[in-house]
Amino acid sequence: MTQREALQQQAEQRQQVLDAFSHHLLVCAGLGCLHNDEIIKALRKEIAAQGLEQQILVRKAGCMGLCALGPLVLVLPDAVYYQTVTPQDAGEIVAALGKEPVQRLLLPADLPFFSKQQKKVLALSGRIDPENIDDYLAAGGYASAVNAITAMSPPEILRIVGESGLRGRGGAGYPTGLKWATVAQAAGERKYLICNADEGDPGAFMDRSVLESTPHAVLEGMLIAAYAVGAHTGFIYVRAEYPLAVKRLQLAIREAERNRLLGQGVCGTSFDFTVQLRLGAGAFVCGEETALIESIEGRRGTPRPKPPYPAENGLWGSPTLINNVETYANIPLIIARGAAWFAAQGTEQSKGTKVFALTGRIKHAGLVEVPMGMTLREIVFEIGGGIPDGHAFKAVQTGGPSGGCIPAEHLDAPISYESLSALGSIMGSGGMIVMDDTSNMVDIVKYFMEFCMEESCGKCVPCRVGTAQIHSLLQKFCDRQASADDLAALETLCDLVKTTSLCGLGQSAPNPVLSTLKYFRQEYLDRMADPSGPHQEGQL
Amino acid sequence: MPTPPSDLHLQDKRWETIDRVMRRHDFRQDALIETLHAAQDAFGYLDADTLRHIAARLKTPPSKVYGVVTFYNHFKTKPKGEHTLVVCTGTACHVKGNDRVLAWMEEHYQLKPGDTTTDNRISLLEVRCVGACALAPVVIADGSIIAKKSLAESTAMIREWLNDAA
Amino acid sequence: MTPIPPHPPETAQTLNLTINGRQVSAQAGETILEAARANDIFIPTLCFLEGLSAQGSCRLCMVEIAGSAKLHPACVTRIQEGMEVTTETERLRDYRRNIIELLFSERNHVCAVCVASGHCELQDLASELGVDHISFPCRYPTLAVDASHRRFVLDHNRCILCTRCVRVCAEIEGAHTWDVKNRGIRSLIMADFDAPWGDSETCTGCGKCVHVCPTGALFEKGLAVAEMRKQRPALPTLVANRATEQR
Amino acid sequence: MKKLRFATLWLDGCSGCHMSLLDLDQRLLDLADMVDFVYSPLVDVKIFPEGVDVACVEGAVSSAEDEEKLRMVRRRTGLLIALGDCAVTGNIPAMRNVLGGQKILQGVYLEREHLNAQIPASHLPALNEHALPLHRFVPVDFFIPGCPPSADTLFAALGALVAGRAVDLPALTRFGA
Known part of the structure; x- marks a missing residue:
């Protein structure tokens, strides 16, 4: 029996096991659903007490998205969601199986949070047990990788990824196919693959959730990429602050190795690919690819000037492919369904779907996946349910601490790399933080600048000193001691830091200031020293 | 050359785990960060003797080791208190008021992020986003999450926890 | 690097x-x-x-x-x-001037009392680029002066973190005594495990770092204002010689 | 041609810049041909007059009194020149800024004084927390760095200003020169 057939059989066996149960209770076991382990225990205890172990299966699952109303429990095949479940609800939930659902806990079936989304990357998230490779196999997992490695040539894969129009989901939106082709063509005996899971943007948890929910999808994407570019060693650089993601990745790597999906002779072919984890250590700048490489090499995570790009001269001087978690997670889908299927979603230049972490002053905070081109208004007001407690929307900040703040008048802008950039923001990795009328923009921007200042590696002068200078200027505004000169200096410094900094962190650090100077200038003016009052400039 | 660390320190069983990590990387210099993780997991923090030993084993210049240790927020060169309160200062938690939790901690317990009480009982730490933004604001007391609470609620819970802990 | x-x-x-x-x-x-x-x-x-x-x-x-x-x-x-x-171009000149001003604003550069005055690259560039005042507020950080070495002094107040000292020590001398600790605006040059220079176990006392330092941050003891003339070691020659010898 | 009304002011500095002015020697006569000295520590006038065309200010701003004087000079003057490093960058007086005003007073008058240790307070202007350059308080039109700028520099710079010519200052002086 070939490896391919063996995996097929394993998947079928698992499916038979799953099919043997009349009901499945999937409990979200993501970081965001607190006490999920107790809920699982309570459900199992209840089922055992009623002797229903053969009929009802309780499964640990990945993130279901609506973290604001967690812990969530999904009942299959009914596709009923229960919200804010506690262990005490176990009896009622089990009793209601096959009958009327528990109204008290029921999430409305037509909630736009679910109906407006198009889950592709997240399709299996919350539907399978992330700690069980058989669950992933049964859901069709690894079929793309096996097919790619046993039946496709690397150029064929490069062509499909290129034609799909997929762009890097880590922030800059570089065409993935182009990057892969560069690495594939780069001269060098040894090539490396890196998965950037150093999701450092405060307010963003897309990668954490994908890693916690479908770690095998990321491994599968990496495997396909490695085969396509000719890399035999891969690294996943993941934040140490994500212990659950780390644990599930470790487990996933072990299980993939045991099933000969990683290691020597993948799928019985002569292709070798091993994956190792590297833990980040709390430095936002390591999300920048060259800094990440420095960090894997055991050094201070300071970025290197580009060019040379990692695709030509990366880890230990070898051609290196770096993509982020969500980018890799898209690959198995593209291989399975084809470039045309992927390219049919999204906008002309930004194809596919994008996962966003919707947080801040919003009703339905959580993880969402929408096609590119959806408007911010739809995301915030329909999927997100709008602003709670009767407050008014003020701005949505996309792209993490170095993204821009987009005001209400641009809520109808469609989400794409181009449109966000035109609005003075960035796609970033997908953080989306909603602010309402209780937020003061100058305070918020000072918070972002403090973040950038503290996370600046200190290597280049404009970012090291410039962010600190901008931060003190913003402090002057907060203290109502700023002058017109300070406003001018703020603009000069932002331009300097943006234009001359060495890496993306510095180059984008002024974005929050620049976007709020554009859209919320009055808030700066309101916080200047009273020109008729005593001259305060000397006060530092 | 750097002086070898004291033997007493090395007799600690925990060094076996750390040595295993270094061996897995053939004692290459690029194992530094992985080794520091292992050492901090084992000892709770990285003291001078630990760093000396790691530098010697990985044949890495001391200044390079210290440069790495001080670059990354995660590495601590001082022991933590017996109990830790972690305040998430990610954007979502900031927007929802964790800055005021920090101010409250300073006002009521004279603790700033990174500080440990003089009796070594409690440490206050801040982290840049634990990634549980939908639960904002998030405070973690000895590993258990306090989430989605108002300032009054969360400070009351912290006070209770501190009283139990201290 | x-x-x-x-x-x-x-x-x-x-x-x-x-x-x-x-x-x-x-x-x-x-x-x-x-x-x-x-x-x-x-x-x-x-x-x-x-x-x-x-x-x-x-x-x-x-x-x-x-x-x-x-x-x-x-x-x-x-x-x-x-x-x-x-x-x-005017734009490049403005950016360069701003960068020089940022460097002056970062620490406590007082040319009037500096050993390297008249032989300082930062001072020269300010002159060259027409920087006649510092438009940004100075930060006035409290920084130490390390005079623990027998022959040399490190004054952090004058350091611009160019890391020439780090690189010359690691790449040419091979001692790697220096590195940078902390990050961002809190970055500092330090020896070994943040030891006083005089206690460094790796420093060979060669003095290359002193002479490649563009400012008065590293200087020889016993010199007064404007007396520290830096003699740049002929680094390319050193590199070439070493390559020949080791062949 | 009507002569320019010229003034100089001495704030927190060592008076070295004014010494440079005196160093002009016989060229002082040339300067006197070009301008009228209407106020200066070097002349016997007690009140800074209105309608001054050019004022050179030496020294950093270190006290409330310095600040007040500087603002008054700015109001009464057309062209304000920061003369010398203390006025331009804060220079030596600003070396105390790493400690702050109160700490420096304590250190000097209390901690290192054994006889009758006290901080002189009466009849003295309060020390600001920081000694700062002029442009942190008022707009400055022209900067002449140097510690002190040489007599040649001053003569060239002032001569050019009076004549309305451009002057290549970096070629003449620099910080610390």
């Missing part, structure tokens, strides 16, 4: 480019800075020092390249056939 690989001599090929409208030719693999200097075209630099790895961190050598909206650091950007480089 990104050591630029040595130019491959066999494939050395002459490329033509223009710098400030002037036709110049240079070897493939050379940087814009090398090509400019070979043709006596001045581009300001601080972190760059011939013989050390280039790291492109001071951002003073940023130049414009036709067809690119971004600015490019001349010290790490390789020339290409037909490249049109501009090293002097």
Whole structure:
């Protein structure tokens, strides 16, 4: 029996096991659903007490998205969601199986949070047990990788990824196919693959959730990429602050190795690919690819000037492919369904779907996946349910601490790399933080600048000193001691830091200031020293 | 050359785990960060003797080791208190008021992020986003999450926890 | 640090480019800075020092390249056939001036009482670029002076974190006594495990760091204001000699 | 031609810049041909007059009194020149800024004084927390760095200003020169 057939059989066996149960209770076991382990225990205890172990299966699952109303429990095949479940609800939930659902806990079936989304990357998230490779196999997992490695040539894969129009989901939106082709063509005996899971943007948890929910999808994407570019060693650089993601990745790597999906002779072919984890250590700048490489090499995570790009001269001087978690997670889908299927979603230049972490002053905070081109208004007001407690929307900040703040008048802008950039923001990795009328923009921007200042590696002068200078200027505004000169200096410094900094962190650090100077200038003016009052400039 | 660390320190069983990590990387210099993780997991923090030993084993210049240790927020060169309160200062938690939790901690317990009480009982730490933004604001007391609470609620819970802990 | 690989001599090929409208030719693999200097075209630099790895961190050598909206650091950007480089524009001058001002504002630079006054690259560049005052508020950090070494002193107040000392010690002397601790605005040069210089177990006392330091941050003891003349060691010669000896 | 009304002011500095002015020697006569000295520590006038054309200010701003004087000079003057490093960058007086005003007073008058240790308070202007350059308080039109700028520099700079010519200051002077 070939490896391919063996995996097929394993998947079928698992499916038979799953099919043997009349009901499945999937409990979200993501970081965001607190006490999920107790809920699982309570459900199992209840089922055992009623002797229903053969009929009802309780499964640990990945993130279901609506973290604001967690812990969530999904009942299959009914596709009923229960919200804010506690262990005490176990009896009622089990009793209601096959009958009327528990109204008290029921999430409305037509909630736009679910109906407006198009889950592709997240399709299996919350539907399978992330700690069980058989669950992933049964859901069709690894079929793309096996097919790619046993039946496709690397150029064929490069062509499909290129034609799909997929762009890097880590922030800059570089065409993935182009990057892969560069690495594939780069001269060098040894090539490396890196998965950037150093999701450092405060307010963003897309990668954490994908890693916690479908770690095998990321491994599968990496495997396909490695085969396509000719890399035999891969690294996943993941934040140490994500212990659950780390644990599930470790487990996933072990299980993939045991099933000969990683290691020597993948799928019985002569292709070798091993994956190792590297833990980040709390430095936002390591999300920048060259800094990440420095960090894997055991050094201070300071970025290197580009060019040379990692695709030509990366880890230990070898051609290196770096993509982020969500980018890799898209690959198995593209291989399975084809470039045309992927390219049919999204906008002309930004194809596919994008996962966003919707947080801040919003009703339905959580993880969402929408096609590119959806408007911010739809995301915030329909999927997100709008602003709670009767407050008014003020701005949505996309792209993490170095993204821009987009005001209400641009809520109808469609989400794409181009449109966000035109609005003075960035796609970033997908953080989306909603602010309402209780937020003061100058305070918020000072918070972002403090973040950038503290996370600046200190290597280049404009970012090291410039962010600190901008931060003190913003402090002057907060203290109502700023002058017109300070406003001018703020603009000069932002331009300097943006234009001359060495890496993306510095180059984008002024974005929050620049976007709020554009859209919320009055808030700066309101916080200047009273020109008729005593001259305060000397006060530092 | 750097002086070898004291033997007493090395007799600690925990060094076996750390040595295993270094061996897995053939004692290459690029194992530094992985080794520091292992050492901090084992000892709770990285003291001078630990760093000396790691530098010697990985044949890495001391200044390079210290440069790495001080670059990354995660590495601590001082022991933590017996109990830790972690305040998430990610954007979502900031927007929802964790800055005021920090101010409250300073006002009521004279603790700033990174500080440990003089009796070594409690440490206050801040982290840049634990990634549980939908639960904002998030405070973690000895590993258990306090989430989605108002300032009054969360400070009351912290006070209770501190009283139990201290 | 990104050591630029040595130019491959066999494939050395002459490329033509223009710098400030002037036709110049240079070897493939050379940087814009090398090509400019070979043709006596001045581009300001601080972190760059011939013989050390280039790291492109001071951002003073940023130049414009036709067809690119971004600015490019001349010290790490390789020339290409037909490249049109501009090293002097009002915009570049403004950015360079601002960067010099940022450096002055970062720490406590008091030229009037500095041993290196008159022989300081930061002071010279301020003059060269017409920086006649510091428009940003100075930060006045409290920083130590390490005079624990028998012959040398490290004054953090005058350090601009160019890391020439770190690189010369690691790459040329091979001691790697120096490195940077902390990060961002809190970065500091330090020896060993943050030891006083005099207690360093790795320092060979060679003094190269002192002489490559562009400011008065590293200097010899016993000198008064303006007396510290830096004698740049001939680093390319050192590198070449060592390569010959080790062959 | 009507002569320019010229003034100089001495704030927190060592008076070295004014010494440079005196160093002009016989060229002082040339200067006197070009301008009228209407106020200066070097002349016997007690009140800074209105309608001054050019004022050179030496020294950093270190006290409330310095601040007040500077603002008054700015109001009454057309062209304000920061003369010398203390006025331009804060220079030596600003070396105390790493400690702050109160700490420096304590250190000097209390901690290192054994006889009758006390901080002089009466009849003295309060020390600001930081000694700062002029442009942190008022707009400055022209900066002449140097510690002190040489007599040649001053003569060239002032001569050019009076004549309305451009002057290449960096060629003449620099910080610390």
